[in-house]
Amino acid sequence: MAAAAGEPKKIIIDTDPGIDDAMAIFVALRSPEVEVIGLTTIYGNVYTTLATRNALHLLEIADRTDIPVAEGSHVTFTNDKKLRIADFVHGADGLGNQNFPPPEGKPIDMSATDFLVEQANLYPGKVTVVALGPLTNIALAIQKDPSFVKNIGQIVLLGGAFAVNGNVNPAAEANIFGDPDAADIVFTSGADVLAVGINVTHQVILTDSDRETLASSNGKFAQYLLKILEVYFNYHRDAYSTKGVYLHDPTAMLAAINPSLITYVEGAVRVQKNGITRGLTLLYNKQKRFAEITEWSDQPSVKVAVTVDAPAVLKLVLERLME
Numbered sequence: 001m002a003a004a005a006g007e008p009k010k011i012i013i014d015t016d017p018g019i020d021d022a023m024a025i026f027v028a029l030r031s032p033e034v035e036v037i038g039l040t041t042i043y044g045n046v047y048t049t050l051a052t053r054n055a056l057h058l059l060e061i062a063d064r065t066d067i068p069v070a071e072g073s074h075v076t077f078t079n080d081k082k083l084r085i086a087d088f089v090h091g092a093d094g095l096g097n098q099n100f101p102p103p104e105g106k107p108i109d110m111s112a113t114d115f116l117v118e119q120a121n122l123y124p125g126k127v128t129v130v131a132l133g134p135l136t137n138i139a140l141a142i143q144k145d146p147s148f149v150k151n152i153g154q155i156v157l158l159g160g161a162f163a164v165n166g167n168v169n170p171a172a173e174a175n176i177f178g179d180p181d182a183a184d185i186v187f188t189s190g191a192d193v194l195a196v197g198i199n200v201t202h203q204v205i206l207t208d209s210d211r212e213t214l215a216s217s218n219g220k221f222a223q224y225l226l227k228i229l230e231v232y233f234n235y236h237r238d239a240y241s242t243k244g245v246y247l248h249d250p251t252a253m254l255a256a257i258n259p260s261l262i263t264y265v266e267g268a269v270r271v272q273k274n275g276i277t278r279g280l281t282l283l284y285n286k287q288k289r290f291a292e293i294t295e296w297s298d299q300p301s302v303k304v305a306v307t308v309d310a311p312a313v314l315k316l317v318l319e320r321l322m323e
């Protein structure tokens with residue numbers, strides 16, 4: 001990939017680390033095309049308190065404690081305290097049950113929402129949010145500051161299952177299921193949104209043999225990830241009978257870094273908020289003008305990824321993690 005012309009793109013990673021989050025964060029830190037200006041945390045793979053701790057820990061591993069961490073919401077957009085936490089995917093600590101020592105650093109004295117609003121105002125049109133968990137913090141930023149949607153450059157989110165089954169249940173993908181109300185706010189906000197769903201990320205698989213390739217590097221990220229990946233591999237073997245793991249978050253990250261790795265279609269996306277299809281994401285391609293005025297009429301278009309150059313994504317992930 002050619003180095004980005006001019007200044008690197010500023011990104012904020014909204015994250016619930018998480019094993020594939022750790023990979024995505026490390027890939028971003030090794031990508032000259034982007035400058036990571038902050039991490040904001042959210043529940044999802046773990047509770048928010050642990051997400052903050054893990055975010056600080058990962059930055060310490062990377063020797064990047066200069067990057068601020070802002071703690072996000074502990075409840076959903078509708079104030080629901082009953083959260084769905086995917087610790088069975090990532091281990092009880094979110095990072096492969098390694099019992100790492102607690103980080104020395106602390107989050108900044110500002111909420112994730114306030115940090116997102118502040119940075120979007122500071123660099124209008126220049127900040128990309130790469131959202132790797134439920135979208136609560138982003139929806140709160142949209143609610144808090146009506147100019148957020150025009151000030152934020154782009155929101156690239158890992159979420160949704162477009163015209164395929166979900167991974168929480170047949171209807172819903174985990175990040176959207178985690179806070180469907182927030183997701184619907186983000187999709188209908190009018191911001192420049194690119195959704196990378198599991199219809200795309202399930203094509204990007206790190207196999208056992210790729211893991212051996214990773215093991216051949218003595219780079220610090222490769223060696224760290226080998227330790228935490230075991231739990232993620234075990235989960236995929238049990239749940240999907242695959243000899244490999246899906247690279248959800250790294251794929252979304254690379255789509256933000258280099259959009260030419262994916263193709264997308266545009267249309268309105270709405271999210272089902274209740275019932276057995278709660279968390280379902282549905283794309284309306286706007287090819288038909290429907291007779292009735294409905295909840296779909298006049299909704300802004302977003303971008304939804306439909307194809308990915310999976311070999312290129314995998315190659316970049318390995319290259320950057322093995323440096």
Ligand SMILES: O=c1[nH]cnc2c1ncn2[C@@H]1O[C@H](CO)[C@@H](O)[C@H]1O
Nearest residue numbers: 020086089167168173174175248249
């Ligand atoms: O089966 C699953 N249930 C819940 N969360 C999952 C599952 N597989 C992966 N993830 C996590 O949710 C996001 C993708 O939907 C990824 O961040 C992944 O780590």
